[in-house]
Amino acid sequence: KTFTHAQLRxxxxxxxxxxxxxxxxxxxxxxxxxxxxxxxxxDLVEIRHTLRQVVNVKGE
Incomplete structure:
Protein backbone atom coordinates (compact mmCIF):
# COMPACT_ATOMS: atom_id res chain seq x y z
CA LYS A 1 0.00 0.00 0.00
CA THR A 2 3.08 2.23 0.06
CA PHE A 3 3.46 2.52 -3.72
CA THR A 4 1.06 3.30 -6.55
CA HIS A 5 0.77 1.87 -10.03
CA ALA A 6 1.77 5.30 -11.39
CA GLN A 7 5.01 5.14 -9.36
CA LEU A 8 5.66 1.65 -10.71
CA ARG A 9 5.20 2.87 -14.29
CA ASP A 43 32.62 -6.01 9.64
CA LEU A 44 30.57 -9.20 9.20
CA VAL A 45 31.17 -10.14 5.57
CA GLU A 46 33.92 -10.44 2.99
CA ILE A 47 32.98 -9.67 -0.60
CA ARG A 48 34.36 -12.40 -2.82
CA HIS A 49 32.36 -11.86 -5.99
CA THR A 50 30.05 -9.20 -7.35
CA LEU A 51 27.17 -10.40 -9.48
CA ARG A 52 25.44 -8.33 -12.13
CA GLN A 53 21.83 -8.91 -13.12
CA VAL A 54 21.40 -9.68 -16.79
CA VAL A 55 17.68 -10.36 -16.97
CA ASN A 56 14.78 -10.51 -14.55
CA VAL A 57 11.57 -12.26 -15.60
CA LYS A 58 8.48 -12.31 -13.42
CA GLY A 59 5.29 -14.18 -14.11
CA GLU A 60 1.78 -13.00 -13.49
Missing part, protein backbone atom coordinates in the same frame (compact mmCIF):
# COMPACT_ATOMS: atom_id res chain seq x y z
CA UNK A 10 7.64 5.73 -13.67
CA UNK A 11 10.22 3.44 -12.03
CA UNK A 12 10.00 0.99 -14.93
CA UNK A 13 10.39 3.59 -17.68
CA UNK A 14 12.79 2.31 -20.33
CA UNK A 15 12.46 -1.30 -19.11
CA UNK A 16 10.45 -3.94 -20.97
CA UNK A 17 7.74 -5.24 -18.64
CA UNK A 18 4.09 -6.23 -18.61
CA UNK A 19 2.27 -3.15 -17.32
CA UNK A 20 0.21 -4.79 -14.61
CA UNK A 21 -0.62 -3.89 -11.01
CA UNK A 22 0.34 -7.50 -10.20
CA UNK A 23 3.97 -6.34 -10.18
CA UNK A 24 3.46 -3.49 -7.71
CA UNK A 25 5.15 -5.42 -4.90
CA UNK A 26 8.24 -5.72 -7.13
CA UNK A 27 8.75 -1.96 -7.53
CA UNK A 28 12.49 -1.21 -7.29
CA UNK A 29 11.94 1.18 -4.36
CA UNK A 30 10.74 -1.80 -2.26
CA UNK A 31 14.29 -3.15 -2.14
CA UNK A 32 17.27 -1.92 -0.16
CA UNK A 33 20.35 -0.76 -2.08
CA UNK A 34 22.76 -3.73 -1.97
CA UNK A 35 25.81 -1.47 -1.75
CA UNK A 36 24.43 0.16 1.40
CA UNK A 37 23.52 -3.23 2.89
CA UNK A 38 27.02 -4.56 2.25
CA UNK A 39 28.67 -1.41 3.62
CA UNK A 40 26.58 -1.69 6.79
CA UNK A 41 27.70 -5.31 7.17
CA UNK A 42 31.36 -4.68 6.30
Missing amino acids: KAMAGIEWRDSAAFLDEIPAAYKDIDIVMADAA
Whole structure:
Protein backbone atom coordinates (compact mmCIF):
# COMPACT_ATOMS: atom_id res chain seq x y z
CA LYS A 1 0.00 0.00 0.00
CA THR A 2 3.08 2.23 0.06
CA PHE A 3 3.46 2.52 -3.72
CA THR A 4 1.06 3.30 -6.55
CA HIS A 5 0.77 1.87 -10.03
CA ALA A 6 1.77 5.30 -11.39
CA GLN A 7 5.01 5.14 -9.36
CA LEU A 8 5.66 1.65 -10.71
CA ARG A 9 5.20 2.87 -14.29
CA LYS A 10 7.64 5.73 -13.67
CA ALA A 11 10.22 3.44 -12.03
CA MET A 12 10.00 0.99 -14.93
CA ALA A 13 10.39 3.59 -17.68
CA GLY A 14 12.79 2.31 -20.33
CA ILE A 15 12.46 -1.30 -19.11
CA GLU A 16 10.45 -3.94 -20.97
CA TRP A 17 7.74 -5.24 -18.64
CA ARG A 18 4.09 -6.23 -18.61
CA ASP A 19 2.27 -3.15 -17.32
CA SER A 20 0.21 -4.79 -14.61
CA ALA A 21 -0.62 -3.89 -11.01
CA ALA A 22 0.34 -7.50 -10.20
CA PHE A 23 3.97 -6.34 -10.18
CA LEU A 24 3.46 -3.49 -7.71
CA ASP A 25 5.15 -5.42 -4.90
CA GLU A 26 8.24 -5.72 -7.13
CA ILE A 27 8.75 -1.96 -7.53
CA PRO A 28 12.49 -1.21 -7.29
CA ALA A 29 11.94 1.18 -4.36
CA ALA A 30 10.74 -1.80 -2.26
CA TYR A 31 14.29 -3.15 -2.14
CA LYS A 32 17.27 -1.92 -0.16
CA ASP A 33 20.35 -0.76 -2.08
CA ILE A 34 22.76 -3.73 -1.97
CA ASP A 35 25.81 -1.47 -1.75
CA ILE A 36 24.43 0.16 1.40
CA VAL A 37 23.52 -3.23 2.89
CA MET A 38 27.02 -4.56 2.25
CA ALA A 39 28.67 -1.41 3.62
CA ASP A 40 26.58 -1.69 6.79
CA ALA A 41 27.70 -5.31 7.17
CA ALA A 42 31.36 -4.68 6.30
CA ASP A 43 32.62 -6.01 9.64
CA LEU A 44 30.57 -9.20 9.20
CA VAL A 45 31.17 -10.14 5.57
CA GLU A 46 33.92 -10.44 2.99
CA ILE A 47 32.98 -9.67 -0.60
CA ARG A 48 34.36 -12.40 -2.82
CA HIS A 49 32.36 -11.86 -5.99
CA THR A 50 30.05 -9.20 -7.35
CA LEU A 51 27.17 -10.40 -9.48
CA ARG A 52 25.44 -8.33 -12.13
CA GLN A 53 21.83 -8.91 -13.12
CA VAL A 54 21.40 -9.68 -16.79
CA VAL A 55 17.68 -10.36 -16.97
CA ASN A 56 14.78 -10.51 -14.55
CA VAL A 57 11.57 -12.26 -15.60
CA LYS A 58 8.48 -12.31 -13.42
CA GLY A 59 5.29 -14.18 -14.11
CA GLU A 60 1.78 -13.00 -13.49
